[in-house]
Amino acid sequence: MSADKVKSVKEDFVVPHKLFSLSRVWAIALNTFTQLVRMKVFYFMLIFSVLIIGANFLFLNFTFEQELKILKDVSFGAMTLFASIFSIVGTALLIPKDIEDRTLYTILTKPVPRFEYLVGKLIGIILLVAVSLVLMSFLFFAVLYFRQHAILAEEIKMIRGGATDAQKEYLKETIFAQGVSPELILGVLAVFLKAAVAAGVALVVSTFASSTLFTIIVSLVVYFIGHAQSLALEYYFPDGQMYGALQTFIAGIVAVVFPNLQMFNIFDGIITGQSISTTLMLRLIGLTGFYLTIYSMISWILFAKKEL
Amino acid sequence: MLKEQGFRDWAPSMSAREQLTQASFVGSIGGFRSLIASIYDLRAHQAFLDKDWASVEKFRGITTSLQPRFAKHWDLAAWDLAWNAYAYYRNKSEWTEDGIESWQMKNIMMPRYLEKGLEFAKQGAEWVPESYRLAMVVADIYSQKYNDPELASQWYFKSSQAGDAPPFVFRAYATHLARCEGKEEEAYEVTSLLYRSTRSSNRSLTLTVRRDMERLEDHIALIAANTMSLEQLESAALKNGSTYLDFAKLGMHLLEVKKDLKAALAVYRDIANDKNAPFFYGRKLLMLLARNPANEEQAYAALKKLLKRSPELFRRQDLIEFTKLETSLGASNDNRKK
Amino acid sequence: MMAEEIIPAVQINNLTKIFPVPFRKEKVIAVNDLSLCVEAGEVYGLIGPNGSGKSTTMKVLLGLISATSGSSAVFGLSSSETASRGSVGFLPENPYFYKYLTGAETLSFYGKLCGLSRRKIKERTSELLSLVDLENAKDRRLGGYSKGMLQRIGLAQALVGDPRLVVLDEPTAGVDPAGSRKIRDLIIELKQRGISVILSSHLLEQVQEVCDRVGIIFEGKLVKEGKLEELIEIESQTEIILEHAEPKILDQINELVQASEETRVLRSGKPKTTLERLFLKETGAESEDVRKDS
Known part of the structure; x- marks a missing residue:
């Protein structure tokens, strides 16, 4: 190779370094997502399908409210479970593994700031949770839609001497009120937001944890305490008022360490027919954004100076 | 803040917490509350199939404390105890040969489960006031199990005020009110309101409302007939703005107090011609006409036509009388032929 | 630059x-x-x-x-x-x-x-x-x-x-x-x-x-x-590797060395191939030269 050629090739590849590059973050996120997909995590869809289709045929002599409720409960329970497991175990599995296998060396010795690596991993896992929730929702809504129509047909048939139009309308209204509704989509969104916060927790833990198992256990503990957090705060501050700066500070620390995950369980409200206000949804989204920002920052602080 | 939104409706009460196992408690706060409630729902159903009423009561208690805002849980709890458990012990008490056991079932078990069921329904009505369902269940229990039309009518009324209440709840309210002694005036107001509203729309009247209407009008007319003088009644009937009911009171007085069939017939004829009067006054008039042997045949023919066209106007006692009339006419015809 | x-x-x-x-x-x-x-x-x-x-x-x-x-x-x-x-x-x-x-x-x-x-x-x-x-x-x-x-x-x-x-x-x-x-x-x-x-x-x-x-x-x-x-490199030593060396020439070299005052023969014999070279030759893996040609 001549010297001229070497020079020209070099100049072609001189890329000015960016302090923060979305394309690098996206590359890491997509790589994380691909990795998880190829680990065949989507086989869980089989389990999910069996669960919710099974929930359909188990209890046939129930009232339609019970039948539809069980279907929704099983689906939402499974969604919450899968989404939380994916977010916690996925994060706990991938980051410590990168460190253990020294794959991280090859990434961080490219011009990739450590912050981008963390954010990329987080986005990748959240992406996986989002895609799996979309898949589950499709199946769930399809089954629910099919079921509500089947139940309606059944109920109409049970009316002796044929149902009048008014009766049909009434049945349709009462049965479909328990069926597919926009509220359910909001419920799924809340499940997603909760899983995203859980992934954030696992991200923080995995930056100082030395093993996958430790990360999973600590994250799960935080996850469960996060659900009881509001109860505990209510116990210590019964009328919801903080007295003095110290208590407010302590409560703030508790709220950061143990995110209030109970807030995301709006499915209970949905199943009892409460309408979900836009303000509540926006508040949950804002809260998720807040937690993810805080957690990314904390993990960055912990990770920036980590000796690898 | 979520309390305002109605989402923090639940902090597990101690008793519920004690009943729940550790695992399900953690799960219930971990986003699986609804699922766990469903599982206990299934367990309760299994206990129902096994006729294990103590467990049914326990599991229904758990489902309702896990999801107190879900009406169906309360509904099923009340149903399982006040109907299923109650009926189970009633049947068993009738079949058992052990006298003491039978007595125990009748006097301890049955009232106990009835009370428990009623309690569930009442609590549910408090938790889910926006649904007609649970207040109706309370009313049903008072009506069907305690035979207390007064309390039943109160709860039916409460239920009928919920936004989602179907029309039959208000009818049940009217019906039960009509059975409360000493509340006839109030009951008449409600029933006539119902009668008129359903008559003006094309919907068919239920037989109960027709019967209650007639019974209440008769009742009111009879009281007036017995307490007021003829002059008072006449002036009331002739006053401007009087209704057919004032005439009915007068007619009743003439018929029952004065025993003046002719004068009464004149009054009832006026009523039957009043467009506002219920149709059963036409039947009443014909029945009175039939009392006079001279008009017997004519009245019979008219009644027969009416019966064919609108049989719903005839009460049981009317049908009996009609049959009597038919047989006496048949007998006299036979005599004439002979 | x-x-x-x-x-x-x-x-x-x-x-x-x-x-x-x-x-x-x-x-x-x-x-x-x-x-x-x-x-x-x-x-x-x-x-x-x-x-x-x-x-x-x-x-x-x-x-x-x-x-x-x-x-x-x-x-x-x-x-x-x-x-x-x-x-x-x-x-x-x-x-x-x-x-x-x-x-x-x-x-x-x-x-x-x-x-x-x-x-x-x-x-x-x-x-x-x-x-x-x-x-x-x-x-x-x-x-x-x-x-x-x-x-x-x-x-x-x-x-x-x-x-x-x-x-x-x-x-x-x-x-x-x-x-x-x-x-x-x-x-x-x-x-x-x-x-x-x-x-x-x-x-x-x-x-x-x-x-x-x-x-x-x-x-x-x-x-x-x-x-x-x-x-x-060892300053005081020099290595000579000969191919097809005749005994006569070797004798002459030895004589020259013995005549010198300082020079000594430390070691003589056949050079050994490295194990690595032997491995590459025996397994027929491409040698450096073959690669360069291709």
Whole structure:
């Protein structure tokens, strides 16, 4: 190779370094997502399908409210479970593994700031949770839609001497009120937001944890305490008022360490027919954004100076 | 803040917490509350199939404390105890040969489960006031199990005020009110309101409302007939703005107090011609006409036509009388032929 | 361009790295006041036994860990800056990549991290795959790669951003002689392209053929540094290797030596081939010359 050629090739590849590059973050996120997909995590869809289709045929002599409720409960329970497991175990599995296998060396010795690596991993896992929730929702809504129509047909048939139009309308209204509704989509969104916060927790833990198992256990503990957090705060501050700066500070620390995950369980409200206000949804989204920002920052602080 | 939104409706009460196992408690706060409630729902159903009423009561208690805002849980709890458990012990008490056991079932078990069921329904009505369902269940229990039309009518009324209440709840309210002694005036107001509203729309009247209407009008007319003088009644009937009911009171007085069939017939004829009067006054008039042997045949023919066209106007006692009339006419015809 | 020539590829000054031992007062000094400089275009070998501080030095150079004291820079940019990684390619010891990615996907992933355009990544990927001889395996997942193949895809990964400095940590460790020969050939090719290379090895022999300069590191200190020939040549000795030597000539040489006052024969006999050469000959693996021709 001549010297001229070497020079020209070099100049072609001189890329000015960016302090923060979305394309690098996206590359890491997509790589994380691909990795998880190829680990065949989507086989869980089989389990999910069996669960919710099974929930359909188990209890046939129930009232339609019970039948539809069980279907929704099983689906939402499974969604919450899968989404939380994916977010916690996925994060706990991938980051410590990168460190253990020294794959991280090859990434961080490219011009990739450590912050981008963390954010990329987080986005990748959240992406996986989002895609799996979309898949589950499709199946769930399809089954629910099919079921509500089947139940309606059944109920109409049970009316002796044929149902009048008014009766049909009434049945349709009462049965479909328990069926597919926009509220359910909001419920799924809340499940997603909760899983995203859980992934954030696992991200923080995995930056100082030395093993996958430790990360999973600590994250799960935080996850469960996060659900009881509001109860505990209510116990210590019964009328919801903080007295003095110290208590407010302590409560703030508790709220950061143990995110209030109970807030995301709006499915209970949905199943009892409460309408979900836009303000509540926006508040949950804002809260998720807040937690993810805080957690990314904390993990960055912990990770920036980590000796690898 | 979520309390305002109605989402923090639940902090597990101690008793519920004690009943729940550790695992399900953690799960219930971990986003699986609804699922766990469903599982206990299934367990309760299994206990129902096994006729294990103590467990049914326990599991229904758990489902309702896990999801107190879900009406169906309360509904099923009340149903399982006040109907299923109650009926189970009633049947068993009738079949058992052990006298003491039978007595125990009748006097301890049955009232106990009835009370428990009623309690569930009442609590549910408090938790889910926006649904007609649970207040109706309370009313049903008072009506069907305690035979207390007064309390039943109160709860039916409460239920009928919920936004989602179907029309039959208000009818049940009217019906039960009509059975409360000493509340006839109030009951008449409600029933006539119902009668008129359903008559003006094309919907068919239920037989109960027709019967209650007639019974209440008769009742009111009879009281007036017995307490007021003829002059008072006449002036009331002739006053401007009087209704057919004032005439009915007068007619009743003439018929029952004065025993003046002719004068009464004149009054009832006026009523039957009043467009506002219920149709059963036409039947009443014909029945009175039939009392006079001279008009017997004519009245019979008219009644027969009416019966064919609108049989719903005839009460049981009317049908009996009609049959009597038919047989006496048949007998006299036979005599004439002979 | 002229200024660039003056800036050394690697400049490490008085580097010290101390690792604290958890729950104990004593500390481990991994690197002790080490200074070294790699000129642009130079191949530098860092040799020393396991645990002597080679890897630690490289990690500091690459910003994976921070120095306790002293400084380290790549083409004038401090190692603590992410931007300094823009001109470096690194192959860790026994590299392990995402085994769910194929060879081509791996290179494209690292290309994206280097901020290359999509077109460039495509070009670069196929170029490097042929360079490291993995074109046939490019659509296979890394899970199915042999150790040698992983080492080569690792090398390609290090080169994807077209670095001006390549850092290789034990590049031939655990690789069979044929693979190790290939890697050596690649290093020579890099050198021909004007790319600086710093490599570490605990096997002295492997370094010999490719390094311009070597540094010997022991217990965290650079104990000797210099051009390879200078370091290993023994001033007082001279070697003569003859082919088809006739006994008569050998006798004459011996006579001449005995006549001299100072010269002595230390050893004579048939030179031995290295085990590595023997292995390559017997297994019929491509030799250096065959490769160069092709």
